[in-house]
Amino acid sequence: MATPLRSIDWGSIAPLRLRARALADGVYAGAHRSLRRGPGVEFGGHREYVPGDDLRWLDHRALLRHDKLLVREFETETDRGLRLIVDASASMAYRGSQAPAAKFAFAALLAGALARIALASGDPVGLEWIGGTTVRPLPATSGREAFERVVGALESASTGGDLRLDAAALDQAFGAIARRAKRGTIIVLLSDLIDLPDEALDRFAALGLGGRVLLAVQVLDHDELTFPFQGTVRLRGLEGGAVVETDADATRERYLAKLDAIAEEWSAKLTYHGGQFVRASTSDDPAEIVRRAVSAVAGRFTHGHDA
């Protein structure tokens, strides 16, 4: 289902340009500091080793001195491509009673904003899809036309597909990124994370190997976050065919607990792999979400891996 994009309050986002953060420096311009730390020319400090780090940067001297595995970090100037993975499965078409738009529309808005920010900084932006119909993946490109292409691809996409039944949907998106994304690439997943296959988290976390930066933005509807129903309700999942009749008042807390459990699982796993997790509601101010997403990515480069 094609979902029209809502106009974005660029004024609140424009101050968040990557360039203005003074943390990144594009491959092309080289004037910005990279969003990530890694191999480079200027020493940027030490951090503890985590599995997956390139053993070439292991500081043997520090190991002998402190009896700890420490990795040397450098502030490098490299290509900081942004790869957007947008969930266009059927569940993303949901729009609650109080939501300004469907989840997909909100996710597309966020994707477009992030792409604009990245493109404004000269970073290439690529687009991959999970599920969806009439979707058009975009390779990482930059330039003035890139933003239009990204927005055009987002506008022309339709939601559809059942990810719990379509195991190949992940392969299509994650496989392409795993093969093509370079070190330092920022991978942003925009999804409700509800109906993703069970292995989705592990596979997304695996994308963080090789110096890539992961960010998962969970886009949920206000109804999904609050479960506002009362009395007996009959709920039909948009994927998986689940139909549940329940007493909303009696099961609200249990539902919210499960929802939080999913977020905590993603957050913990991504944090472990140096990624970030952001939860968004379609009722939230999209500029604030973009700001948090940019901040999360920027923080990753500023402070290294979060514990």
Add this chain to the structure above:
Amino acid sequence: MTFAYVAALAVALLVAAPFVAHLLQRRRADERAFPPARLVAPSPPVARRRRHIDDRALYAVRTAAVLALALLGATPFVRCSSLALGRQGGASLALAIVLDDSLSMLAEVEQKTRWDRALRAADELVDGAREGDAIGVVLAGSPPRIALAPTTDLAAARSVVRSLSPSHRATDLEGALELAHSIVHGLPQPDRRVVLLSDLSDGHSDGPPLGESREIPLWIPLTDLAKPAPNCAVLRADRQRDRATVRVGCFPADAGRQRSIEVYAGDHVVGRTPLPDEAGAIDVGVELTGASGDLMARVTGKDAIRADDAAPVLATTGGLSIAIVADPAGAKLVTGGAPPVEQALAALALDVRLRPLPLVPDRLEDLAGFAGVVIEDPPGFTPEARRSLTAWVDRGGVVLLALGPHAPLAPLGANFEPLVPGSIGWGPSPAPGLDDKASVLFGSAAAGLVDFRPRGRATIDPSLLGSAAQVTARWKDGAPWLIERPVGRGYVFVLTVPTSPDESDLALRPAFLMLLDRVVDATRTRNGAYRITVGEAWTFEGAKSLQVVGPEKNKLPITDEPTRKVVVPDRIGTYELGLDGDKLTRVVAASEKEVDQRPRRVSPDTRASSLGDTRAKIDLSPYLAIGLLALLVGELALRLRARRASSVDAERAAPVA
């Protein structure tokens, strides 16, 4: 189609209301899309309970309630085979139900006894009574009794009717109807009625028709009860040596065809005699072989009434046994034969077995078989005779002591103590005849004693008789003629003249027979006859303790009167009595009148349709109303249960996994 029908149909449409309401309630919740539906736990108690059996029960209850409401609005009537009284302008009714509880009502017709049908009819009559009606119940078993005095408490009437049980009594329809009329006659209800529920077989089929010229109308609804049911009854059985005489009654007369009388000693048949084809009421002799112990006479085969198919065989006659102690020389008649007192007792046919004795027995055991003793002109009693006689009287024996010229001639050591204290004289009567007060005792027969002139009379000092003694007849000069005196449980009659024709013509006067009848009656009263007809009473004068156990091993209620105890058995069979420590056996026999099942004629007015109907219109409204209330209570209970179940499920669902 009346308005009531239309209204009922309109209300009946509401039958669909619970169904619609149920569907509305049962309507599935609106299905709505919700992507994380798989994260939502189903809650069966709330979401599924509408499909649960509880809901169906609730639906059924509500539907039934509305249906009952619709029917209630229609005030339905049904016609059923039930008795209903006709009312004159809807006025309150005073009703006397005469219920025949005699033996013949136990006849089974179509697997139901007549009694059952009559009792059910009485119950229906009580159920059909309205507030303000008065109901009384009279039992027609002889003697008629009032089971329930007229009352407007219908619940009490219903309770009494349902507690009634049949008896083996004879039937006294006339007495019962008279009693029934008397109990409703003075009641304020403008409409009064007597209902007779009987088979009409009272042994007087040729009597005047029932219900004629009565102020209070008589209704006899159950006419089919009068259909005769073939039956044979063993009325009584007596054994004399190796022969038993069994009194059998059959109705109709050929009911005894191919049937026999068998006498059992335990389980063994010790004698058998076929009944003649036309039996009627006859005595059947049965030769006994090897008979010992208690014997029982039975009529073979099956008939309508089982209760009267057997009777115990008594070793002696079942009637009273009275000994006659008279000097053969002094009391003999010129014409020969037994002494006049013996002949008079036999002539009265009081079912008394008479046995002449030469002397008063010295041993109590020899007197124990007698209920009474008539002693004619004794010359006093020896100490041994006095001792045995005193003990025997004390246990209920009755003595008629006719003093004569031998009284003052008592030999040394002999006297009349304690029956007559003091010395007894003999001499000519200074004044002939008895005073007028004798009429109290003898009625019109007392006139025959006005000029009574015996050769002599005994003289007794009344002051020595004690306060318990009563002079019931006197000579004209005031001297005692007849003295009655209780001694222990027994009773003593002292006559101051002998019965010998040589001394007087007393035996020829009607008052003498009345005197003997009085003595025999006292004998029955004091001893309790060995065999009585059902419905008669055992009366034990002076008894201190009495227990009576019936043939069904049930204790009979004892009526305590000031000087005696009375028991009225209403079942035929053998009774065990405990009388002042003595164990006695008594027998109650069926009434021969009950064998005759020819119905009593009735007036055609007793079948008038205005009196009532045997197919009543029953208003179902009260039952529907009660049913409706029950359904409402059921609905409340179901809803309460559902609410409890809901709260329990909520408590279970509260903790988050």
